[in-house]
Amino acid sequence: MIKALKNPADLAKLKVSLLAERDPKRICISVCGGTGCRASESALLIEAMESEVAKQGLKGKVDVKATGCHGFCEHGPVVVVTPKEIFYERVKPSDAAEIVGETVIKNNILDRLLYADLMSGDKILSEGEIPFYKKQRRRILAQNRLIDPTRIGDYIALEGYGALVKALTQMTPEAVIEEVKKSGLRGRGGAGFPTGFKWEFCRRAKGDDKHIICNGDEGDPGAYMDRSVLEGNPHSVIEGMMIGAYAIGARRGFVYVRTEYPLAVGNLRIALDQARQRGILGKNILGSKFSFDIEIERGAGAFVCGEETGLIASVEGRKGEPRQRPPFPTSKGLWGKPTNINNVETWANIPLIVNRGASWYSKIGTEGSKGTKIFSLVGKVNNTGLVEVPMGATLREIVYDIGGGIKGGGDFKAIQTGGPSGGCIPRHLLDLPIDYESLSKAGSIMGSGGMIVMDDATCMVDVSKYFLNFLRDESCGRCLSCREGTARLYEIVERISEGKGSEGDLDLIEELAHVVKDASLCGLGQTAPNPVLSTLRYFRREYEAHIKDKRCPAGVCKALIQYVIDAEKCIGCLICLKQCPVQAVTGEIKKPHKIDSDKCIRCGVCVDVCKPKAVFVV
Amino acid sequence: MKQLRSPEPQQTPRGGVRLKIDGLDVTVDAGTSVLEAARFLGLEIPTLCHVDGLSAYGGCRLCVVEIGKGDKARLVSSCTYPAEDGLVARTNTKRVVRTRKMLIELLVSIAPSSKVIQDLAARFGVQKCRFKPKYEDCILCGLCVRMCQEQMMSGAIDFVGRGQKRRITTPFDKKSELCRTCGGCMYICPVCTLRCQGPSAPTDVCGSCVCMEPTCIEKFDDYMCYLGPTGVCGTCVSEGKKVEGSGGDKELCHTANTTQQRQP
Numbered sequence A: 001m002i003k004a005l006k007n008p009a010d011l012a013k014l015k016v017s018l019l020a021e022r023d024p025k026r027i028c029i030s031v032c033g034g035t036g037c038r039a040s041e042s043a044l045l046i047e048a049m050e051s052e053v054a055k056q057g058l059k060g061k062v063d064v065k066a067t068g069c070h071g072f073c074e075h076g077p078v079v080v081v082t083p084k085e086i087f088y089e090r091v092k093p094s095d096a097a098e099i100v101g102e103t104v105i106k107n108n109i110l111d112r113l114l115y116a117d118l119m120s121g122d123k124i125l126s127e128g129e130i131p132f133y134k135k136q137r138r139r140i141l142a143q144n145r146l147i148d149p150t151r152i153g154d155y156i157a158l159e160g161y162g163a164l165v166k167a168l169t170q171m172t173p174e175a176v177i178e179e180v181k182k183s184g185l186r187g188r189g190g191a192g193f194p195t196g197f198k199w200e201f202c203r204r205a206k207g208d209d210k211h212i213i214c215n216g217d218e219g220d221p222g223a224y225m226d227r228s229v230l231e232g233n234p235h236s237v238i239e240g241m242m243i244g245a246y247a248i249g250a251r252r253g254f255v256y257v258r259t260e261y262p263l264a265v266g267n268l269r270i271a272l273d274q275a276r277q278r279g280i281l282g283k284n285i286l287g288s289k290f291s292f293d294i295e296i297e298r299g300a301g302a303f304v305c306g307e308e309t310g311l312i313a314s315v316e317g318r319k320g321e322p323r324q325r326p327p328f329p330t331s332k333g334l335w336g337k338p339t340n341i342n343n344v345e346t347w348a349n350i351p352l353i354v355n356r357g358a359s360w361y362s363k364i365g366t367e368g369s370k371g372t373k374i375f376s377l378v379g380k381v382n383n384t385g386l387v388e389v390p391m392g393a394t395l396r397e398i399v400y401d402i403g404g405g406i407k408g409g410g411d412f413k414a415i416q417t418g419g420p421s422g423g424c425i426p427r428h429l430l431d432l433p434i435d436y437e438s439l440s441k442a443g444s445i446m447g448s449g450g451m452i453v454m455d456d457a458t459c460m461v462d463v464s465k466y467f468l469n470f471l472r473d474e475s476c477g478r479c480l481s482c483r484e485g486t487a488r489l490y491e492i493v494e495r496i497s498e499g500k501g502s503e504g505d506l507d508l509i510e511e512l513a514h515v516v517k518d519a520s521l522c523g524l525g526q527t528a529p530n531p532v533l534s535t536l537r538y539f540r541r542e543y544e545a546h547i548k549d550k551r552c553p554a555g556v557c558k559a560l561i562q563y564v565i566d567a568e569k570c571i572g573c574l575i576c577l578k579q580c581p582v583q584a585v586t587g588e589i590k591k592p593h594k595i596d597s598d599k600c601i602r603c604g605v606c607v608d609v610c611k612p613k614a615v616f617v618v
Numbered sequence B: 001m002k003q004l005r006s007p008e009p010q011q012t013p014r015g016g017v018r019l020k021i022d023g024l025d026v027t028v029d030a031g032t033s034v035l036e037a038a039r040f041l042g043l044e045i046p047t048l049c050h051v052d053g054l055s056a057y058g059g060c061r062l063c064v065v066e067i068g069k070g071d072k073a074r075l076v077s078s079c080t081y082p083a084e085d086g087l088v089a090r091t092n093t094k095r096v097v098r099t100r101k102m103l104i105e106l107l108v109s110i111a112p113s114s115k116v117i118q119d120l121a122a123r124f125g126v127q128k129c130r131f132k133p134k135y136e137d138c139i140l141c142g143l144c145v146r147m148c149q150e151q152m153m154s155g156a157i158d159f160v161g162r163g164q165k166r167r168i169t170t171p172f173d174k175k176s177e178l179c180r181t182c183g184g185c186m187y188i189c190p191v192c193t194l195r196c197q198g199p200s201a202p203t204d205v206c207g208s209c210v211c212m213e214p215t216c217i218e219k220f221d222d223y224m225c226y227l228g229p230t231g232v233c234g235t236c237v238s239e240g241k242k243v244e245g246s247g248g249d250k251e252l253c254h255t256a257n258t259t260q261q262r263q264p
């Protein structure tokens, strides 16, 4: 039976005893157990590692730890052997025996599993030396690789719940709010509203029955920072929420998580249970007068359910549709009660601020945006993964220093930030220090931190078509401007991509896009035109090429390209001829083939299968 | 506009919140919408999805007004936006007019055969529609849903789906037990009232409906109106004669004859 902690002193004692059990020299094999790595068999790897440790007689001498996401998912599953911090990438269950036998017992490094530097090809031994990690400033993600999220002891040993104790014993609720205000923390869910001020509104709102919500809907396709925090370090979010509840005077908390995140829900549930057993969550927390508990709500899956009023409707069991603000949730939220909503990452920042103080926290960042931000870096970049950098880091640092540059040797063309309704930022703005203001000036948004890198093989008309398609389906459909506006924008952009655009189309896009932005009720409609407006702003020539010259410069838009075989390069191997699904390729063996453009459906199979790369796009 | 009984007795705005609309000061009860406050001042703001007696929905966005100043200025739907102390709202700024026109153009493109929409187009100077017409029989304004729920106390129909898949239906698309076939939904529907089948292609914004004389009285001894007060429904459709030189497929209707148009 686990004993509940009756007071802060009990927690301190527990921490001391947990630390005493730990020998810093003791070898620990941490295996990433995040969703990304689990997709590449990390669960089997963990089992294999445990059984190898037992088989080779090290049980009780060497630890195996399944941790949260390390953020370098492309190279996963990753294994870190501490205390030496030896970093192995793309480890398979079959590698377990060798890692235990060689690295753990004999202290030999397995060269083949080390990370190789992109430029020099040199092998890198430890995690901290890998540029992807080295150039980051990890505050929120730092503990992910040290903690087994299913063990509260791991969190407590690392000062966990120390901030809660500090708030409960040394600070008044007002002082907590003041500290959060001073820290300059702004909401990480998209809009960047100053968190301390939001808390103050909610604290001052009339009524005793107040709620807080953690927004873990994370609807941006391709973004997974909130998932990684929830599944890798759930206690940091719980602790943040508890401090928030204390400051605001809330009694009930909810974590709204996407149903698509089963591991996050699972780990969070375990964490909540363990916190309750320890007396950290529930009635009279750690012997104080403060009582608070957290429930999990599973999201319905629509993108718009991430919008705060839509989310509240969804928790209440109504259709997840946004409504008019004001009244803001801080005065009239869940079941009409004052409700404070913050994003997962926002909550995870709170223990840091309370523990280390606002002035420490605000040392990094820009004038208007403090602290760090986690981005989910994907697309045509060598190192995809989770990137945590100080506010004010430049796009160049993220794409080149951390991301390792453009994948496949192409040139950087643009980076799309902020999720589906963010904008595309072109090459000449690579040195832009990113924060809320600079991104919005550049025609984009911070959003929740998605970043998609695009190379010169990307057609910007195609990009804006893609996002408009997503948004026209994800609009809740209430506002005429948003529902019909995005549909019509899509229609025009589609027409342009098919070579059927006309002179006035670009003006019409701009005119309509501004109305969609202006007239729509919620953030979805208000930001939906960003992809099309930003691509039009920075890549207008490309649109014009589609309209006037009926040409897609990037060779992407199917209706405007033709596949041609270079007779000099073609070796007449018949491969493309056989693979073409519509028999558009003609020719004889060892003689150059030809593609009948009328028959060709532009599937691109011939390009993919041609060994001498004789097929090209015009 | 159609008039419905108000669920609560109408209150004259008094006490409470002070705001400024188009430069005029007005004091209203807390909870009053900006639209109501503007109408109290006699200002005209077009609405489509809002009808007195039904809850505000904020779907058509036609009632947008501009609030705030400088960088912070933005548009909000006045039917849903609550009057706040110190609020400054403007009902006819450039931004408002531009937005409203585009919204009407979008409406015309969805349901060019709606008389209500054609009237709005004419009233607010929308003369073209640059989008491909869809001939939908619903613009998703949600009036019927609220009519059914709030005035007929039934709740037989509701929205389902989102985005492009949004539509109005009964639970499970089956005949609803709750429906008493009262026809309230059709009465309130702005698309169910068809425009005249004028000489112009239905996609055109004809603009003649606003100053239209009923045509049925020429043919019949009585007005043939079955909707709304006599002579204003505008659903009357004349037999029409062929327009010469138009290929014979377009019909000319008396209503478009300029001699019959009243000057606005």
Ligand SMILES: Cc1cc2nc3c(=O)[nH]c(=O)nc-3n(C[C@H](O)[C@H](O)[C@H](O)COP(=O)(O)O)c2cc1C
Binding pocket: A186, A187, A188, A189, A190, A191, A192, A193, A195, A215, A216, A217, A218, A219, A220, A303, A304, A305, A306, A307, A308, A309, A341, A342, A343, A344, A346, A347, A448, A522, A523, A524
């Ligand atoms: C269409 C839309 C989707 C959103 N999705 C999310 C989301 O997935 N997660 C999130 O934290 N905030 C999301 N937001 C922002 C929330 O409305 C809200 O601003 C945020 O949860 C507040 O927390 P913060 O102040 O900590 O950022 C979304 C907003 C809009 C308009």
Ligand code: SF4
Binding pocket: A304, A321, A322, A323, A474, A475, A476, A477, A478, A479, A480, A482, A483, A520, A521, A522, A523, A524, A525, A526
């Ligand atoms: S802006 Fe779009 S998503 Fe938001 S309420 Fe209006 S229709 Fe729904």
Ligand code: SF4
Binding pocket: B137, B138, B139, B140, B141, B142, B143, B144, B145, B168, B185, B188, B189, B190, B191, B192
């Ligand atoms: S059926 Fe008519 S009243 Fe109902 S939502 Fe559609 S347009 Fe509006």
Ligand code: FES
Binding pocket: B046, B047, B048, B049, B050, B057, B058, B059, B060, B061, B062, B063, B064, B077, B078, B079, B080
């Ligand atoms: S009348 Fe206000 S949005 Fe329709």
